[in-house]
Amino acid sequence: MRDSRDFREGADPVVRRAIDELRRLPSVEDHVVAKVVSAAATARVLPPADEPPAPVRERRWERIAIGGGIVAAAAIAGFLFRGTVRSPEPVTVAAATSITPASLSAERAVAPIVEQFIFKAPTARHVSVIGDFNRWDASTAPMSRSGDGELWSASIPIVPGRHVYAFMVDDSLLVLDPRAPKTRDPDLGADGSVRIVGRP
Amino acid sequence: MRMSCCAGLVAVSIAMRAVGAQDSLRFVGGDATTSREVQQIIEAAAAQGLPAGLILSKARFAVAVHTPGPKIVETAKSMATRLVVAQRAIAPHAQESDLAGAEAALSYDVPVEILRRISSASPKEPIAVPLGVLTQLVADRVPAKRAAEIVTDLLRRGATLTQIAELGNNVDADVKIGGYRALDAANMRYNGLGPHLAPLSAAAAANEPGLTSSSGPKKP
Missing domain, CATH: 1.10.8 (Helicase, Ruva Protein; domain 3)
Known part of the structure; x- marks a missing residue:
């Protein structure tokens, strides 16, 4: 991969700043970049040689529209990924390294595993599962009621490790999982249900 | 045109990331x-x-x-x-889940030295699961030293994360459903895994004398 310092030489200050900012963004896998580049190349349509060039004014609007589209796409992408990218933490830009079995297994070991939670609450109006895996945010994992209306269920991707959780019933009542061991939080003295998630 | 597009893209991306970061780390609760x-x-x-x-x-x-x-x-x-x-x-483990596991272990007064041993027993693999099992064993009142021996031994003998997690969940169930003493349950479950694992190498055993025990601590 060419070093971005090559592009900096003699470049406009705005471009230099843009290069610097882009270098801080998370790394993107090479094959993804290749796919995007090849898709862009395929989609690029050149005007036939005998077709007169479009008037300057029209082209300018075309460029503004394209630029606007890119900015809008970036805004949407930024919004979609806002929960997954935390800017205060340092983002390391990975060099093009070979993928070793060890790094593959390490990657696999931190990949989330879908875990199912089941809870019996026949009279509840709504139930959520909350825990350290969703930062104790009841809005992120609402449970669905089963056909007979007695059981509630949710399947949530969770990274391997030890997790403390509970069920939030009707937005007010915190209930432990009767099927799981409970653990006392040493700081708060409060109980939570605990589940150790390994690899399937 | 390309310059302004590029600058706009960067600005929007940075702004959205900043907003996202603030949003995702905002705490609202309790009094002001x-x-x-x-x-x-x-x-x-x-x-x-x-x-x-x-x-x-x-x-x-x-x-x-x-x-x-x-x-x-x-x-x-x-x-x-x-x-x-x-x-x-x-260090060098720096995944959030690894740090969460280490922090939780510390909250149960697991000595820092034990965390170092677990980290060095598995230098290239994530350690959230071993640390989670260690923490849960300690939370169930298995002495930290014995819990660390079990977990480190499993790591050195090539136990999979599934096997380690299973041991933790089984001990939990033994304690909760069976009413067994956590230390006894931990030793039993550990011994049960033994035949399925590689023997501890002589060098590793020499470095970690506490890890050679396959039947748990001797009772007085």
Whole structure:
């Protein structure tokens, strides 16, 4: 991969700043970049040689529209990924390294595993599962009621490790999982249900 | 045109990331003073490169179980301190889940030295699961030293994360459903895994004399 310092030489200050900012963004896998580049190349349509060039004014609007589209796409992408990218933490830009079995297994070991939670609450109006895996945010994992209306269920991707959780019933009542061991939080003295998630 | 597009793209991306980061780490709960103080701790932790979301998570748990404001602040401070210790103890492991596991172990008074041993027993693999099992064994009242021996031995003998997690969950079930003593259950489950694992190498055994025990600690 060419070093971005090559592009900096003699470049406009705005471009230099843009290069610097882009270098801080998370790394993107090479094959993804290749796919995007090849898709862009395929989609690029050149005007036939005998077709007169479009008037300057029209082209300018075309460029503004394209630029606007890119900015809008970036805004949407930024919004979609806002929960997954935390800017205060340092983002390391990975060099093009070979993928070793060890790094593959390490990657696999931190990949989330879908875990199912089941809870019996026949009279509840709504139930959520909350825990350290969703930062104790009841809005992120609402449970669905089963056909007979007695059981509630949710399947949530969770990274391997030890997790403390509970069920939030009707937005007010915190209930432990009767099927799981409970653990006392040493700081708060409060109980939570605990589940150790390994690899399937 | 390309320049302005590029600059616009970068500006929007940076702005959205900043907004996202602020949003995802915002703590609202308890009274205004508690919220403000906890938020300051979260931001300070984030500025140090710590996984501040873990502090946010604990603070929200505290609110969910109706913890008084000053206790929430105190807990957030303790957690930030433990995260710093955990980060140093398990380096180069730096995944959030690894740090969460190490921090939780410290909260149960597991000595830092034990975290270092587990980290060095598995230098290239994530250690969230071994640390989680260690923490749960200690939470179930298995002495930290014996819990560490079991987990480190499993790692050195090539136990899979599934096997290690299973041991933790089985001991939990033995204690909760069977009513067994956690230490006995842990030793039994550990011995049960033994035949399925590689023997501990002589060199590793010599370095870690406590790990050669296959039948648990001797009772007086």
